[in-house]
Amino acid sequence: MIPLFDLTRQYMRIRGEILNAIDRVISSGRVILGENVKKLEEKVASFVGVKHGIGVASGSDALLIALRAMGVEKGDVVVTTPYTFFATASAPYRLGARVIFVDVEESTFNMDPNQLEHVLKKEKVKAVIPVHLFGRTMDLEALSFLKEKYGVMILEDCAQSFGSEWKFKNGEIKKSGSVGDAAIFSFFPTKNLGTYGDGGMIVTNSEKIAEECRMLRVHGARKKYFHEKVGYNSRLDEIHAAVLSVKFRYLEKWTEERLRAAKTYQRLFEEKGLPVIYPRVEEKGFKYHVFHQYVVLFENEETRDRMREGLSEREIQTAVYYPLPLHLQKCFKGLGYREGDFPVAESLSKRSLALPIFPELRDEEIEEVVSTMELFV
Ligand SMILES: Cc1ncc(COP(=O)(O)O)c(C=O)c1O
Incomplete structure (x- = not known):
């Protein structure tokens, strides 16, 4: 069996250190x-290149708390992508915000900056939640430009992009999570930096947002029992x-x-000339992609599903991220x-397939995945 993700192989590499760390906490x-x-919190904030980190119970909570700390309230407009994990959109929705979706680009799976600008011109938008999906950084320069031009707040969803970077035209390299008013991370076990359970973090340069998040994570009390x-x-x-x-080390x-x-x-894929569209690893001198997921595209739903079934029969795990875009979810009716409203997101949900990827995945296993794929194209 070739798993999509395997937590135990990594654990075997660091078991002693992990057990010691846990023991030290409990003993203290x-x-x-x-x-x-x-x-x-200090390590993550300094790694990302911002001032504050606030640890919370999950990435989903991080989104909710950060949005509230940024002042998003009932009736505010929040823009995000329909092609992401549910929590990105459920957070503003739970706060009573009006969620507007913007379609993604087929080449990056990320929100299309041109379509985002189109919405920013028309609507009074309180906040935008861009997602660096599968570990690929959205164009941070375009994001910074739109933030300045339209005075809109940005909450970067970096749940899948810990450590990913973008190079600006002036040569500066910045990490995902460093250009928004705030950003969130998830430490769910499968994430590039994940724990053995749920966890999350908000990072921000704003003292005010940080303070508010610290208060909201403990029942809204700055001073214990005074809410x-x-x-x-x-x-x-x-x-x-x-x-x-x-694990951070x-x-x-x-x-x-992963790279x-x-x-x-x-x-x-190149050697065998398989008819799949795959993410290119280019030597750009910065980590524009940290390959949280390795997602390929097929011509249509039928070829994708045939491949998925074929691989599954031969015990190779795959996943579809995500089978139904958020604008078509029952709860968002x-x-x-x-x-038809977001044709790119709809097309990607029918044609994409995530193949196994994690640091300990062996070259022989990747060879087996690809040679098995040859049987079903
Ligand atoms: C893009 C995205 N946003 C938010 C989340 C929510 O994170 P969590 O599962 O830690 O609540 C996830 C992950 O699961 C995610 O992939």
């Missing part, structure tokens, strides 16, 4: 909001922070290994969208 007796969370707002119980646990600090290495896997796929 301080398991909620202690030194481990604080240190991780300024109705907040949440949404803290990153000390155990998770300690685990993440261990390996992140660059693991990202390199190696993506290059191996690319070489084999009230937003008034119909089939």
Whole structure:
């Protein structure tokens, strides 16, 4: 069996360090909001290149809390993409915001900046949530430009893009998560930096947003038992922070290994001339893609599904991210969208297939995936 993702192979590489880290937390007796969370917040913020980090219980909570801290309220317009994980859109929806979707580009899976500008011209938008999907950075320069031009707030959804970068025309390289008013990360186990359970973080340069997030994650109380707002119980646990600090040390290495896997796929697709569209690994001198997922495109739904079934019969796991774009989800019916509104997102949901990728995936396994694919094209 070739898994889509395997947590245990990674665990075997770092088991001793992880167990020690967990043991230290429990032995210290301080398991909620202690030194481990604080240190991780500082590490992540400085890695991204911003001032503050606020650990919370999940990426989904990070979205909700960050939006509230940015002042998004009932009736505000929030723009995002229909081709992302559900939480990106459910967060503004839960706050009573009016969610407007903008279609994605087929070549990047990310929100199309031209279509975003079109909406910004027409509507009074409070905030935009761009998603760096599958680990590929959206054009941060275009994003910064639109932020300035239209005075709109940006919350970057970096749940899948920890460590990804963008090179600006002046040569400056910035990390995803550093150009928005705030950004969120998810530490779900499958993520490039993931723990053994749920976890998330908000990062921001704004003292005000950071303060508000810190308050909202502990029931809206700056001072214990004195509640300024109705907040949440949404803290990153000390155990998770300690685990993440261990894993953080390996992140660059693991990202390199993901890139190696993506290059191996690319070489084999080229050699065999398979009729699939795959993400190109280009030597650009910066990490525009950190390959959280390795997603290829087929001609149509039938060829994609035939491939998926064929691989599954031969015990090769794949996944479809995402089978139904968000504007067509039953729970968002009230937003008034119909089939045909976002043709690129709709087409990608029918044609895309995620192949196995994780740092420990072996070249022989990738060879087996590709040679098995040859049987079903
Ligand atoms: C793009 C995106 N946004 C938000 C989330 C939510 O993160 P979590 O699962 O930690 O709540 C995820 C992940 O699952 C995601 O992929």
